[in-house]
Amino acid sequence: MSLNKRLILLLLPVILLGYGVSTYLVYQYQKSNVIELEQAKLEQRMYQLQGIFKEEASTVDSLMALFLEGGYLSNFLQSTSSSYRDIALSQSLTLLTTQAQLNRNPRVSFALFSGDGEELFYFERSSDPFATISDEQNQMSMQMIKNRVSTDWRLFNDTSPSTVIRGRLLDKLALVPFKGRDVKDSIQLSFAVRMDMFSDYLESLKQSYQATIEWESRPTLFVNELGYSIRLSPSQFLTLKPNDSVLAKPLSQLSLQLTAIALFLAVFTFGLLVTLISRFITAPIGELDKELTQVMNYQKDNISLSANKSEIGQLSKKFHNLFEQLQSNLKKTHEMAITDTLTALPNRFRFYEYSRHVLAKANQENALVSLVYIDLDNFKFVNDKLGHEAGDDLLCFLAQDLQRLIEPILKQRGGCMASRLSGDEFAIVLTHATVKEVDDLAKSVVALFEGGYESDQYYFPVSASMGIASFPKDGKTLKELIANADMAMYNAKRSGKNCYSYYSVNIAAGARRTKMIEDALKMIDCDEEFFLVYMPYTDADDHIKGFEVLIRWNSPELGVIHPDEFIPIAEQTGSYAKIDRWVFETAFKSLPKVRRIFGEECILSINISAAELSHHSVLQHLDELKSQYQIDDKSIELELTETFSYVQTGSVFDVLNGLQNSGFSIAIDDFGVGYTPLLHMIDYPVNKVKLDKVLTERITDSQYAKLLPPLIQLCHLQDIVVTAEGIEDTFQLQCLKEAGCDFFQGFWLSKPMPLEELEDWYHVYRNKTPD
Template structure:
């Protein structure tokens, strides 16, 4: 009894194998790129598509062979045979579906998937019900098993290599065809290994004369399922997941991930074009005072205005928070400058949100490819650096990156890195500048000032490293250390040199924000044993404007320790005179900008008013930045007698300060 193959059904089985392979290749990338629950969903979908595809191909191949005998199939065994292929595919994908997989993982995954396919095939063969028995040719049986293992290993390897490929590529199609040939090769080799024995004769026994309805129905459903999952995955990926992954939900602008995809499509190179990095000015204050809902609506309106400024050749991305990026294709500097002007003008117009009329500006940094780099990271870094320079220069402006900015940025990074070990290596020192009472001609107090002697860069300006310390938060441990050292030194002077004076230490806004002020001051006084009235904290008006009620509460808490407070740089900050009487301060310090220009009548009038305010509020007054006798005369004539500046002394080390005081005492004695 001899059978024959229906060539059209054979081709159909091959088409199903290719289709299943191609669909599984598409889903493999989604498995690798996803995580959590989404990853599990894609794992299940990919496993079902692969397993059901191989199962459908197998039974279509069975139907392709016709014999003159009736063949039926056990329904339970047939259904269970598909589960083996699906389960094996799931385990194999689970083992190998990661960004980096070793050859050992591929081998293990291929072994599991291959065993699952072999089990599915021969379980399906055992589901056949016909007169006679099936025996197998061992060499052909082993060859079919080997083909299944090799095909599974190749499939997993191709899944990994093509995981980031687009939905359609020629290589993906070729790979699917190769996998289809391998799967069909395993199937038809396995069928050739089977021998049918009936009435003492041995025949090739593959297939049935009249296919069962349920088998045709099962294969049809499986095929449609594969197509449905594949098309559904493409639709879901393009219209749902892509929207979630690559677009900002608030502004509906492309996000940072889409920027990465944009560069991936260009092989991570932008050979011509520019980045305009946009950061809103004062947005945090609006967000904090009016609430996040108003802040979100403001960002939406900003995004709408950005869209009005760009042309078809430019793209807008929201990088996060109040940061946006415009990618321009033009290489012309004049065009980029005009675009930056348009962006600045659009954003600074009034915003009407609920009952609020808001005004916000932005700072823009521009980097230009290829002069400032061609990769995403270099261009972003250069544009960010230029944007920061725009903020330093006064905000509401744009800056184009240059090498000077690069050097400043590198120096800033070096300072930030080395600052963390500077305290350990003893690179920070404390200098003391005296405050002199011209009325009694004696020391009235001192101000402690931190200095940094960098082992390679030399002396670093306080205005430079203090700003870095505040940005990084290092100012908190630095201030804690300084308070303890100053209190110890003051205690030493009292016990050994009979110097009893108050020393002031500058406080950063970061100390108040940390809510550690009382703890740090109390700790320094306890460790040193210094009475609190010998310590003074200097704050600036910019600190007082941050959160007046919180600042007042924290300053009142240290009043319990008898610590004094002075308001530095008075007249140059933003504090309101209406709250000055509420601040628990003991001293006003006249900023040196007024002292240096004290020859001007207008500045003399301001100085007189500051002194009058201090006297009316029963506050002491100190003039800083005194350098000439004329300045001393002007200040004394208006009632200010405590002064600080280079006329008396520059900041000195503790040892030099001791020697300086001895000289002063000797001069008075003489």
């Protein structure tokens, strides 16, 4: 979506919303004003109505006052009853109403009653010649006589039009307000005026406002709505409530006007903003975007320098400078992307890139290309014991040596590159004509590690294992060459390390066998395929003191597989835990039978996978087995290899201490073949060391026999007993006894045997061994 379209989508809703909210607020404000204006108009008209009422209502008071002051009543009462008297009073009343300026000829009536309620005279100024006294006027007169009310004023609003009546009750003789007891001595007179103007104006208001009229005893208070109350008498209020539709029209007109104005302003504002933003912002940005796109698509080297001094112009200048800098840094960045940051050798990406190019060229020219895959042996030992700084130092020095080795090849004919793939893995790609060239290069690398490897600051007890795969014999793609060189490298490791191995069919077969063993271990039923053998050892008096428990595997598909072959694979693939658990449980079950034959002091020595020692769960599992099979303390001895243990963390020692505290003895197997100094064994929470058979053979030789007693004594000083493994003859046995060795084990005594053969073997052994 273009910037202009986004601008429209962003601005239009905001402007419409802004003007909409503003219009709504203005409408609410003006609505109050409209209501206030209409209320003011209503109040004004109601005041006019009240004025008309007061004007018309005052007529009755004027007539009553003029009538009494003019002596018309006294003349009437003093005259004898006759038609002449009535006519004279009628003429007087006609003249009186004229004097009262009733120019609009309202209907006026006059009634005179005796104290006993007899109608004495009635006069009405109207066009009706047959008019009679109204019920309201008659009713009011009778109530005044009955209640002896001297004066009264009433508004009757239930008539049409409304009527105002003023009444007086006078003493018949004195013509003063009546205060006597006998109403027969009184006379009652009343004037009634019909409120034509008031009623007409009220009706016009009612129709104009479509209002409802209410006569109430108290005024109504109106808040935020139209309506008004006026007072017509002390006890009567007139309330006018207009219909809601009265305000609808002005409010609708107001709404339409405000909406039209808001829409006009919104459209005008939107158009103005879009024009200004497009001219001064989006157009320059669009131009800048166009140039940036051209630069990114390699259509231009850089954007044009802008002379504009605005922020966008400054941004354009910064992009111009940035691209100049990027161009200068591009080569450096590419170089860093293909170079290993630690060793400065080409990295894995560069290795793949170069190798594919070399293989494509070799395929066209029928040339030979070999891949030398290098992996350092015991590099983890360096990191763990000397630190990662020393490990980095080793890698950097090795990178320099590899570069130095290939330098003559590069000068002579090229076609060679050394690279670091990851960690302690290196690779050399070599284009060559003869196999001897690859062989010479591999020997040169091996020579770097003769007697270990040394840098300016460290001596490293490491070596290198190398695998070599060649194009096209060992693979026609880089993927195949890497896989086959890797297999050859692992074969070199198994062959003794610090050597190189060429890929071959046999190596591939070995890799396939390894894979088959891995797959078989995943699905194995331990009870069906594994079994244990027991190898005895004696003390200095030739008494059987215990047995080393060893595992054997007879696979239905693969046949007999030696532990040296499948145990490392099990440790690498994570299958060792299942195997160790089976070995422990089976051995614990067999201990009672072994002790029944060889005595209650006989113990079992069980190898524990070194990888298990980093997990505290092994301690819990062995404690549970010990409790389940009711094994006494010191009845089980756990053997672990020396070389692995020295590179472990503190968690391994926590597990070993926990095992000792739980009643297990700890022995170091294959002692004397690792890199760890002999005195380091004082750090171990162990009870026994087992001299490796290679060490046993070496130190029982006459040339080194003098080293044997100090070695054994050194162990005894640490309260560690010593077992010699791999004893082949009685000469070695005698040497070891004389040196103070504690226990003895080897083929001189017996080969490992199944549990079922132990009793028969022991009978034979006892018969040929003197007590």
